[in-house]
Amino acid sequence: MRKNSIIAVFMALPALTGLTLFVAVPFLIAVFLSFTNLRLGSPLPTEWVGHQQFVRILSDESVLRAILNNVVFAVSVVPIQTALALGLALLANQRLRGVTLFRTAFFMPVVFPMSLVAVVWSLIYAPGVDGALNGLLHQMTLGAWAAKDFLHDPALALPAIILMSIWQGVGLQMLILLAGIQSIPDHLYEAASIDGATAWKQFWHVTLPQLRNTLITTVFITTILAFRLFDQIYILTQGGPNNATTTIMFEAVTSTFRRQQVARGAAITVVFFLMVLGITMVQRRLSQEVVDA
Amino acid sequence: MDLRRAESARRLRTSTALCLIYLVALAGCGGGSRPPEIADRTLVTVWMHSGQEPERNTIVDQVNRFNESQDEVEVSLTVIPEGSYNAQVQAAALSNDLPDLLDFDGPFLYNYVWQGHLLPIDDLLPEEIRNDLLPSILKQGSYRGNRYSIGTFDSGLCLYANQSLLAEVGARIPQTIDDAWTVEEFDSLLEALAKKDQDHAVLDLKVNYTGEWYCYAFSPVVQSAGGDLIERNTYQKAKGSLDSPEAIEAMKHIQAWFQKGYVDPNLDDRSFIDGRVALSWSGHWDYNRYHENIGDDLVLIPLPDFGEGSKTGMGSWNWSITAKAQHPEAAMKFLEFLLEPDEVLAMANANGAVPATRTAIAMSEKYKNDGPLDLFVRQLEKSAVPRPATPAYPVITTVFERAFQQIRHGADVQETLSDAAREIDQDISDNQGYRNLR
Numbered sequence: 001m002r003k004n005s006i007i008a009v010f011m012a013l014p015a016l017t018g019l020t021l022f023v024a025v026p027f028l029i030a031v032f033l034s035f036t037n038l039r040l041g042s043p044l045p046t047e048w049v050g051h052q053q054f055v056r057i058l059s060d061e062s063v064l065r066a067i068l069n070n071v072v073f074a075v076s077v078v079p080i081q082t083a084l085a086l087g088l089a090l091l092a093n094q095r096l097r098g099v100t101l102f103r104t105a106f107f108m109p110v111v112f113p114m115s116l117v118a119v120v121w122s123l124i125y126a127p128g129v130d131g132a133l134n135g136l137l138h139q140m141t142l143g144a145w146a147a148k149d150f151l152h153d154p155a156l157a158l159p160a161i162i163l164m165s166i167w168q169g170v171g172l173q174m175l176i177l178l179a180g181i182q183s184i185p186d187h188l189y190e191a192a193s194i195d196g197a198t199a200w201k202q203f204w205h206v207t208l209p210q211l212r213n214t215l216i217t218t219v220f221i222t223t224i225l226a227f228r229l230f231d232q233i234y235i236l237t238q239g240g241p242n243n244a245t246t247t248i249m250f251e252a253v254t255s256t257f258r259r260q261q262v263a264r265g266a267a268i269t270v271v272f273f274l275m276v277l278g279i280t281m282v283q284r285r286l287s288q289e290v291v292d293a
Numbered sequence: 294m295d296l297r298r299a300e301s302a303r304r305l306r307t308s309t310a311l312c313l314i315y316l317v318a319l320a321g322c323g324g325g326s327r328p329p330e331i332a333d334r335t336l337v338t339v340w341m342h343s344g345q346e347p348e349r350n351t352i353v354d355q356v357n358r359f360n361e362s363q364d365e366v367e368v369s370l371t372v373i374p375e376g377s378y379n380a381q382v383q384a385a386a387l388s389n390d391l392p393d394l395l396d397f398d399g400p401f402l403y404n405y406v407w408q409g410h411l412l413p414i415d416d417l418l419p420e421e422i423r424n425d426l427l428p429s430i431l432k433q434g435s436y437r438g439n440r441y442s443i444g445t446f447d448s449g450l451c452l453y454a455n456q457s458l459l460a461e462v463g464a465r466i467p468q469t470i471d472d473a474w475t476v477e478e479f480d481s482l483l484e485a486l487a488k489k490d491q492d493h494a495v496l497d498l499k500v501n502y503t504g505e506w507y508c509y510a511f512s513p514v515v516q517s518a519g520g521d522l523i524e525r526n527t528y529q530k531a532k533g534s535l536d537s538p539e540a541i542e543a544m545k546h547i548q549a550w551f552q553k554g555y556v557d558p559n560l561d562d563r564s565f566i567d568g569r570v571a572l573s574w575s576g577h578w579d580y581n582r583y584h585e586n587i588g589d590d591l592v593l594i595p596l597p598d599f600g601e602g603s604k605t606g607m608g609s610w611n612w613s614i615t616a617k618a619q620h621p622e623a624a625m626k627f628l629e630f631l632l633e634p635d636e637v638l639a640m641a642n643a644n645g646a647v648p649a650t651r652t653a654i655a656m657s658e659k660y661k662n663d664g665p666l667d668l669f670v671r672q673l674e675k676s677a678v679p680r681p682a683t684p685a686y687p688v689i690t691t692v693f694e695r696a697f698q699q700i701r702h703g704a705d706v707q708e709t710l711s712d713a714a715r716e717i718d719q720d721i722s723d724n725q726g727y728r729n730l731r
Contacts, residue, residue, distance in 0.1 A: 044730070
């Protein structure tokens with residue numbers, strides 16, 4: 001037993017070293033910096049300012065709006081994307097000719113870099129009837145659709161980002177869930193069909209319970225990724241219009257690199273870390289209850 | 294300021310990330326040493342941003358010509374990618390590895406001086422060159438009473454207009470800066486143009502650009518109305534300037550243009566050359582492209598007058614001698630060479646910008662008196678406003694850009710501008726007024 005744990009520590013060492021060097025240490029530095037007034041390239045001495053940065057960011061309208069946007073984004077993306085991924089996984093699991101083609105097609109957006117996806121979607125969302133989406137809606141409604149500037153409309157910008165993010169991200173969850181579905185033993189389905197279970201009942205009483213752990217993992221990953229929302233914002237909206245799409249990551253990056261206020265950026269990332277930590281802990285608690293039930 | 298500037302400002306933000314890594318990595322390193330002389334010739338190390346290919350080729354040629362033209366000074370050039378340029382300069386400054394001479398984007402000057410990296414060049418610059426330079430070059434290179442930098446070219450803004458589209462609504466075409474359209478005149482012109490236009494969008498404000506463009510292109514609006522980004526005697530307060538009644542009034546006009554649908558989103562950057570709009574609010578860098586497509590219908594008009602006369606932006610890349618240069622006078626020799634009329638012209642022809650000296654301007658087909666781009670020169674002589682000479686500029690430009698976007702999307706103008714002013718003032722007081730440290 002004792003020997004085993006020594007080996008375990010030894011095996012974990014490379015990963016632990018990486019985590020310490022590239023995650024723990026930078027984070028501790030960020031915590032330290034968030035209590036100072038460090039500014040990029042400032043010749044003034046760096047001073048200890050206590051919790052001033054936190055007071056400021058938590059009374060800053062943009063940061064509060066960013067937190068709200070992140071929550072709205074996560075609350076809409078996580079359930080929709082997971083449900084959609086499950087549906088796609090079920091479809092992609094059918095034994096049909098050319099199903100690999102579908103799998104590839106659904107997974108493709110995940111492989112594309114977000115910067116490329118964002119540029120493509122900026123053309124889809126282009127204002128006026130020249131824009132792909134506007135043009136489509138215009139055609140479908142026989143001209144009744146009034147063209148909208150999706151990315152610059154305070155009410156539509158965040159939903160537009162949500163839609164494209166789901167399209168881009170759904171393939172990854174689909175793949176994880178597909179692997180989960182395929183690892184469900186066939187004899188469970190055979191037994192169920194001998195008992196006369198319909199396809200719907202098989203899904204409800206065999207597939208879903210068997211997928212529970214996979215689903216929980218998927219929801220975890222999607223939630224964390226949802227809070228890291230940045231690339232599409234940076235490229236498509238720059239947080240606008242009127243902060244409608246700003247996010248915590250976007251605020252942290254602009255504070256640090258555009259305004260050169262390193263301490264403020266550090267404080268935002270500390271708040272961000274605590275939020276994600278809190279949410280993950282709540283999710284863990286909830287999912288354990290589901291598993292135990 | 295040119296197209297690439299807006300682009301580079303954006304890339305800069307991401308690449309400054311490198312700087313932080315350098316901060317840690319370089320903290321323990323001492324300064325490097327290098328031989329100051331190579332065989333009787335004084336070595337001058339020079340850094341330049343890579344720019345566009347013609348620009349890069351030109352500077353390499355210029356260095357070769359300079360090294361061959363005399364045997365006292367040897368210039369050694371390092372071309373550095375534009376994306377991470379400021380980060381590299383900051384890192385080099387920390388490790389004491391700055392070159393003798395370097396170029397940088399205009400508004401960085403004040404930060405670099407504040408950090409103590411640059412050498413005043415008042416005593417080094419020959420008087421005949423100083424007298425030949427455009428006033429805008431002299432203005433933007435000065436900080437707190439000293440001159441630190443010189444550009445070999447400058448920039449400017451104007452309204453490009455399609456003459457035949459203007460003729461359809463019987464618009465008056467201003468010939469001089471004093472003659473610029475008043476904002477009321479401009480408002481009704483937009484209305485008249487929109488009536489004839491299928492989608493009512495008749496004006497291109499380059500809202501497809503990001504970053505520095507907004508402060509560069511639209512702070513002249515505030516200044517033309519009698520406001521400013523910051524109070525310019527002490528550079529300590531934005532409150533009272535950026536949120537003055539004049540500034541609010543001016544920005545309300547811009548907001549109205551958006552709300553009435555006059556502004557083309559210009560996603561493809563072709564709204565003007567495809568004839569979708571009659572007017573394009575842009576800079577000298579668009580002339581060649583516009584002229585190729587519009588031909589003789591193209592006319593250059595000063596920006597509208599919001600009350601105190603038409604104003605425009607200015608400023609581009611600048612050269613400075615660093616504080617650590619061991620032979621400043623040798624570095625100045627190279628700078629003098631770059632400011633010779635033929636050399637100024639060679640660079641201006643390569644990048645299309647306004648030549649910095651009057652002699653070179655007189656020799657330029659495009660910029661000479663009565664040349665097609667003569668307006669830019671007249672503006673730099675008369676109506677161009679330098680960006681605020683303060684290390685707070687990175688914050689000012691970010692805050693102004695955000696305010697512009699909010700106003701564009703219908704936010705209350707007064708509230709937006711007074712929030713923006715408060716944010717700038719907060720930064721200034723956080724940095725103890727950016728007081729002089731040396």
